[in-house]
Amino acid sequence: MSPRKPTPPSQELIKGVWRENPVLVQLLGLCPALAVTNSVANSLAMSAAVLFVLVGSSLLVSTIKRIVPSDVRISTYILIIATFVTIADMILEASVPAVHKELGAFVALIVVNCIILGRQEAFASRNSVGRSLLDAVGMSIGFTLTMVLMGTVREVLGNGTFLGISVMGPHYEPWVIMILPPGGFLTLGTILLVFSWIKRRGEERAKPATAAAGPAVGKAA
Amino acid sequence: MTAPATQPPRPSASAQRLIGTLGGFGVLAGLLIVSVFAATQPRIRANKAAALAAAINEVLAAPEHYDTLYVTADSLSHTLPAGGNAETAEAVYLGWREGRPAGFAIVANGPGFQDNIRLIFGFDAASSQLLGMKVLESKETPGLGDKIYKDAEFVAQFTRVRAPLVGVKEGQGEGLPTELVMITGATISSRALIKAINTTLERVGPLLAAYVPQESQP
Amino acid sequence: MSDARYLVTASPHLRSRDSTPTIMWSVVGSLMPVAAFAVYYFGPSALLVILASVVGAVGTEAAWGKKGAVRDGSAAITGILLGLCLPAGLPLWMAVLGGAFSIGFGKIVFGGLGQNIFNPALLGRxxxxxxxxxxxxxxxxxxxxPWWSLRGDNFxxxxxxSRVDAVTTATPLGLMKFEQVTTPIRDLAFGTTAGSLGETGAVLILLCGGYLALNNYLNWRIPASIFLSVAAFTTVLHLIDGARYPTPQFMLLSGGLMLGAMYMATDMVTSPTTNRGSWIFGVGIGFLVVLIRLWGGLAEGVMYAILIMNALVPFINRATQPRVFGTTRAKAAA
Structure with a gap:
């Protein structure tokens, strides 16, 4: 039913990790990426909540896509997402109260996280249940990798620890700013800088081949 | 970035169908949330009670059990005042050891260097002596203000001083029993604790002093 | 830019002998007495800290900045200014890191000299x-x-x-804020107090900055308006409650106000381009300094006051554009 048939299913899983990484490429979900990455444990807990909500809503939305009239589809998606978020919030509070306290309002804010609604509107509502599941898992992995990368940089520099285990020795002078809000912006900015530098270099390497084939389309001048 | 529409445009649905769909999903969502709530609520309550018990345990040096006493306008009462909510009503906790009262645990609040600081402290009403202090919530600067709970020597002082507390700089005290040596570089955070404790005691102190402990069963 | 036949350069086409490098290196020169005084007063530690932050700043500019940008001297100024706002006992690696951050995140990411919004040295600080x-x-x-001793664990x-516990003390502003002790004005003016390297010796900074102002290398309206507004606000407060609020002369001479007003607020890139804007900018800084020092959680507020006003500079510039010659007032306002 989809004209995108040629894409192999494995591609749906892999694209979210790098080529369409939700944070680094689509620049979605920046709020949790900035707010709760001050330790690896918080990053992981937040990623788990996003994985749960994204997979749950994608499965449900792709299942019911035919019975929801398009006029109320966004409201229905939001209702579904909000339900999963509330459930995730309560489960976190019951099972790991310390982490729940650290994450604060940011679990509830997953409702307005554009990664989730974006995937429902752009993917789950037009693809089969199986592909939607792969897409949701792939996007969650991409989100998790970015969150853990940021959490690692910030926790190691800002506290000298990784997952609470000291890695920099007892005399390490922590960069307190890294676990404060400005550290989130600095880390995300630096990661985006490095990421686009890598992409730019990849494009420039690929350019000689395309230039020979036809008119160059490179936007780097 | 969206691919060409993969679904044929559907004709606009009737109002009943729209309401039906939303209503149906609303009911389903409500049922789901209520059942998860019912399943997790006991655990959440137990977690909160355990956290409170652990805090009381710390500031009253491990009492055998404790009573919850609700603060009313002029006294402390075992029963919740009419119209009060057990979760939000202000309460103090009276610890018991070997059949005798072991002091009150009181929650206090006050503005710190960043955001509010919430703490619990143990207090003996007869001698005005503090028995211990534990910070419950704070966002003080890591490395400086967070010493109010990370600096063991500073926290240990709260088992010795008498109310009302007076903050002094290191090496400038006169040795009075009410003096609390503040943390160098974290004067504002230290003062916030002192002020939170003093103002709370000003308010509930008379009630604590007037309260006649009655033996209760755990 | 391969075809040079139609090369059009930006105005002005009339040239004066002042170029960016001459101005920048004059500023470096005028900072030398201030730095020398810091070394005289804080010993070899001061020299090490200043050199380390210059190494961090200039090194970063050389590695990632535009080609040849080091020669314009602006990275050196940033390094020296940053060094002057640091305490003498600071571990040198922190000073190098601060210099690198100043240039890397304060200047290069914005596109180099002339593009940055915030004063790089203050951002590093x-x-x-x-x-x-x-x-x-x-x-x-x-x-x-002893003069030759290190004032902390520089190495x-x-x-x-830091591995050693150096003998430490409080700054005059800290004493005023947390212990209600005022420092004699004479000590403040001639630099015999604790503080950052360039926080002491108000008179010397005033002289060096005055030399630049006479050469028109800095806009005298900015420091003048800062001093006037700080003096005005504190005089009013001091008259209302003399026991609670310090005297205006204390506020003017203490902390980093002199260095900030003379060398950091006047940074040509991050201050307003119009004269009317300069007055607004300076008064804003003075007001914020008084506000932060007297009611804020920090003892010193010059750094944040200047950074906040830096952020407002584009708005000030837009609001104070002079009327274009030939247009009427009503049109300009519309």
Whole structure:
């Protein structure tokens, strides 16, 4: 039913990790990426909540896509997402109260996280249940990798620890700013800088081949 | 970035169908949330009670059990005042050891260097002596203000001083029993604790002093 | 840019002998007495800290900046200014890191000289202050210390904390804020107090900055409006409650106000381009300094006051554009 048939299913899983990484490429979900990455444990807990909500809503939305009239589809998606978020919030509070306290309002804010609604509107509502599941898992992995990368940089520099285990020795002078809000912006900015530098270099390497084939389309001048 | 529409445009649905769909999903969502709530609520309550018990345990040096006493306008009462909510009503906790009262645990609040600081402290009403202090919530600067709970020597002082507390700089005290040596570089955070404790005691102190402990069963 | 036949350069086409490098290197020159005084007063530690932050700043500019940008001297100014706002006992690796951050995040990411919004040296200082709050507020004692001794663990290993407990003391502003002790004005004016390297010796900074102002290398309206507004606000407060609020002369001479007003607020890139805007900018800084010092959680507020006003500069510029010649007032306002 989809004209995108040629894409192999494995591609749906892999694209979210790098080529369409939700944070680094689509620049979605920046709020949790900035707010709760001050330790690896918080990053992981937040990623788990996003994985749960994204997979749950994608499965449900792709299942019911035919019975929801398009006029109320966004409201229905939001209702579904909000339900999963509330459930995730309560489960976190019951099972790991310390982490729940650290994450604060940011679990509830997953409702307005554009990664989730974006995937429902752009993917789950037009693809089969199986592909939607792969897409949701792939996007969650991409989100998790970015969150853990940021959490690692910030926790190691800002506290000298990784997952609470000291890695920099007892005399390490922590960069307190890294676990404060400005550290989130600095880390995300630096990661985006490095990421686009890598992409730019990849494009420039690929350019000689395309230039020979036809008119160059490179936007780097 | 969206691919060409993969679904044929559907004709606009009737109002009943729209309401039906939303209503149906609303009911389903409500049922789901209520059942998860019912399943997790006991655990959440137990977690909160355990956290409170652990805090009381710390500031009253491990009492055998404790009573919850609700603060009313002029006294402390075992029963919740009419119209009060057990979760939000202000309460103090009276610890018991070997059949005798072991002091009150009181929650206090006050503005710190960043955001509010919430703490619990143990207090003996007869001698005005503090028995211990534990910070419950704070966002003080890591490395400086967070010493109010990370600096063991500073926290240990709260088992010795008498109310009302007076903050002094290191090496400038006169040795009075009410003096609390503040943390160098974290004067504002230290003062916030002192002020939170003093103002709370000003308010509930008379009630604590007037309260006649009655033996209760755990 | 391969075809040079139609090369059009931006105006002005008339040239004066002042170029960016001449101005910048004059500023470096005028900072030398201030730096020398810091070394005289805080010993070899001061020289090491200033050199380390210059190395960090200039090194970063050379590695990642535009080609040849080091020669215009602006990275050197940033390095020296940053060094002058640091305490003498700071581990050198922190000073290098601060210099690198100043240039890397304060200038290069914006596109180099002329593009940055915030004063790079202050940004570096703000970063260090937030990253290492303890090290940045450890002021070495100034009395009874031999000149040649280090004033802290300057040689702490990179990324490691200070290993020695230096004898420390409080700054005049800290004393005023937390202990209600005022420092004699004479000590403030001639620099015999604790503080950052360039926080002491108000008179010397005033002289060096005055030399630049006479050469028109800095806009005298900015420091003048800062001093006037700080003086005005504190005079009013001091008259209302003399016991609670310090005297205007104390506020003017203490802390980093002199260095900030003369060298950092006047940074040509990050201050308003119009004269009317300069007055607004200066008064805003003065007001914020008084506000932060008297009611804020920090003892010193010059750094944040200047950074906040830096952020407002584009708005000030837009609001104070002079009327275009030939247009009527009503049209300009519309």
């Amino acid at each position: 703000a970063f260090l202050q937030a990253a290492f709050p303890v090290a940045l507020t450890t002021w070495p004692a100034v009395e009874n210390v 702490a290993l990179p990324l490691m904390g």
